[in-house]
Every structure is written in structure tokens, then in C-alpha cells.
Amino acid sequence: MLNLDALSTHSLSVNPSNKIKFRLPFFSIVALFSMSPLANESNTNYILTPSGVSSTENPVNSIDGVISEPDVNSFEVTKFGVIDKLEKSEPILSAFESAKNSKKDEDAEISSYSNTLIEDFNGDGCNDTATVFSNKITIFHPCTNRSKDYKFSKDIAVNGVYDTDGEPGVEIGVVNAPYFDIIDDEDQRHSSYLIGTDWAINGHYDADGVPGVEIGIVNAPHFKIVNDTDRQVHSYVMGTDWAINGHYDADGEPGVEIGVVHQQHLVFIRDRERTKTSFYMGPRSWFINGNYDTDGDPGVELGIVRHEHFNIYDLRDYSDRGYRIRGAWHIDGPQDLDSEPGKEIVINNYGYSQYVYIYDKTFQIRYKKY
Structure with a gap:
């Protein structure tokens, strides 16, 4: 002191x-x-x-x-x-380079890569499970026993999970170069924002x-x-x-x-x-x-x-x-x-x-x- x-x-x-x-x-x-x-x-x-x-x-x-x-x-x-x-x-x-993984078979819908996120994505109070594939995110809702797919045209990388709209449920931020995408499962919304290269x-x-x-x-x-x-x-x-x-x-x-x-x-x-x-x-x-x-x-x-x-x-x-x-x-x-x-x-x-x-x-x- x-x-x-x-x-x-x-x-x-x-x-x-x-x-x-x-x-x-x-x-x-x-x-x-x-x-x-x-x-x-x-x-x-x-x-x-x-x-x-x-x-x-x-x-x-x-x-x-x-x-x-x-x-x-x-x-x-x-x-x-x-x-x-x-x-x-x-x-x-x-962002483009970080979003790219190794070369995938162009005809394959998904690759063997996957990652799992557990959060309340739709705001119903239940923890949901989001499985992230190279070009698809599948969210399973245990309270309703239903799943929702969000598909992409090419390989993606998840940046993080956070509340972007101020409403119940968190969103998923996705690097989808040249876009930054946000998955809002509460509204079943997939928004893409053009960023560039x-x-x-x-x-x-x-x-x-x-x-x-x-x-x-x-x-x-x-x-x-x-x-x-x-x-x-x-x-x-x-x-x-x-x-x-x-x-x-x-x-x-x-x-x-x-x-x-x-x-x-x-x-x-x-x-x-x-x-x-x-x-x-x-x-x-x-x-x-x-x-x-x-x-x-x-x-x-x-x-x-x-x-x-x-x-x-x-x-x-x-x-x-x-x-x-x-x-x-x-x-x-x-x-x-x-x-x-x-x-x-x-x-x-x-x-x-x-x-x-x-x-x-x-x-x-x-x-x-x-």
C-alpha cells in the first residue's frame, strides 16, 4: 500500500x-x-x-x-x-485456406471427418447435438427426437458457437469461403455473408x-x-x-x-x-x-x-x-x-x-x- x-x-x-x-x-x-x-x-x-x-x-x-x-x-x-x-x-x-481440408472426392456427399458440438441450438432448453461433417451439419434435437440438416456446396470449418441474434439458442459460425455463414437452428435459418478472399x-x-x-x-x-x-x-x-x-x-x-x-x-x-x-x-x-x-x-x-x-x-x-x-x-x-x-x-x-x-x-x- x-x-x-x-x-x-x-x-x-x-x-x-x-x-x-x-x-x-x-x-x-x-x-x-x-x-x-x-x-x-x-x-x-x-x-x-x-x-x-x-x-x-x-x-x-x-x-x-x-x-x-x-x-x-x-x-x-x-x-x-x-x-x-x-x-x-x-x-x-x-479464411479460405483454413476452411480447406485435404482433397475430397467431389462426388461424395460427406467425408469421414466429423466433429460434435453439444449446445442448446434451438432454444427449447434441451442440449442438442450438432455433428459437423466436411460439407454438412446435422443437429439432433432429443426433446423432439428429430434432426435437421444444413448442407454446403463445399468443405467448411466451424469457427465457433455463440449467440448472434440475442434470441434463445446459440448459433454456429461457419467459415464457408468466400462467405461467413451462420446457422440459426431456432429459426431454421442458414445465412451467408459475403466477405471475399x-x-x-x-x-x-x-x-x-x-x-x-x-x-x-x-x-x-x-x-x-x-x-x-x-x-x-x-x-x-x-x-x-x-x-x-x-x-x-x-x-x-x-x-x-x-x-x-x-x-x-x-x-x-x-x-x-x-x-x-x-x-x-x-x-x-x-x-x-x-x-x-x-x-x-x-x-x-x-x-x-x-x-x-x-x-x-x-x-x-x-x-x-x-x-x-x-x-x-x-x-x-x-x-x-x-x-x-x-x-x-x-x-x-x-x-x-x-x-x-x-x-x-x-x-x-x-x-x-x-
């Missing part, structure tokens, strides 16, 4: 109005600040990938306040997003605040969201050199936002409003430390490390709050120091033998020597 009574009485108030914010006519709201790409709360090094971050032997950034510029030549654009071209590992499988599933989450999850798909240069409730695919143009940071509630409204690192921008996809919000970060190195509630208001903020600054980006009111920290430092993490809503950021400013405490809800920074 930190002794707040021992904190230095010296404090610095940060002017929250010292920011630039304006609304663009097309998808974005840009706040102009110089900042820096992607990280976590550990000393692990990271590269950009379609699904977020993965480790690499080649350092890019660290959680230390003194950070180096990333090697711009160590990345290349692929159909999946951005990967480290120094890594010679196997490429990420596209070369895509990978990022995950499933409630992106619009309406009951039922959506499916996030990387289909460069787009990020697409399959919304089974309104039977649509929402597409967001991202261009080149981007990667998904994560999904979280950043504005305090129903539904999560998708955080995207896009070149010199931090972008939030707000599927509930069918828009994007973009913060300009500048050409210098920056990385994301994490997402946490620092001001006590609904929605998390993103903590960003850059040279001699720790900045907090607040999507809820389209602002950023910058706190200058000199010398070498690293982040110990967010902590609740005052038992008030919102967490404080604790920084070990070892270059000056002191701790730095950021009280973001009151725009203050405090110091304690050690």
Missing part, C-alpha cells in the same frame, strides 16, 4: 483545455498530438498482426519512458495486415450494444463486422499498415469499440454509430500501455507512452491529456490510490529516483522521492 501522506506536496496541474479537437465530415474526429506503436504492460516486445500483438525477437518499444524509434524497414504489408518481415515463420492462414477472423463481441455478438473480420484493406441481427456486413476502410489493438468500451455507450493502430493514428471503430474516430499521433515513436478507467467516467481511457510524456486518450469527450515526465522511467501500472472512481497511473521515474503519480480525474501529477 502506498503511503500518500508521504507524497511530495509539489503537484502540477494539467490544463485539460490544452488540446485540439474537431470533427471530420467522413468517419473521424482527429486530435492532433505527437505520440507513439503498440505495446503491453510487460517487457515483451511486440509486432503488429491482424489480431493484435505478437512477440518478436526484434525490439520495437519497451515500457520504459526512454524509447527508441522503431525500424520502419522491419515491417511489410500483407493481405492480413502488418507482419515483421524478419520473421520467417509460416504465414497466417486465410484472404480474410481472417479477429473475434466475436457485442459491437453495437444490441443483444447478440458480432463477428469481427480482417479483410485488408477493410475491417468488416458481420451483424447477424440486422443481416448485414459493416465494412470500414483501413488502408495499409494497420493492426487491431483490442476491443473495449471506450465511450461509455452500449457496445464495445475496436481499437486500431493505423500508421500515425489511433483509430476507434464505433459500429454502433457506423463511424470511425481517429486521433493523430504524429511521426515519433509511441505505444499503447493499456486501457483502464482513469477519470471515473463511463468508458476506459487508453494510456500512451511517448518520449518524455505519458498521455491519456479519452474517446468519450474526444480529448487527450498529456503529462510530462523527464529522464528514464517505466510504468508500474494503474492503481486505486484514493478510493475514488478511476485509477491513478504509477510511474517509477528512476532517472530522478522518484515515483510519479498521475491523478487524471483532477489533471494532477505528484512526485515522491525514494
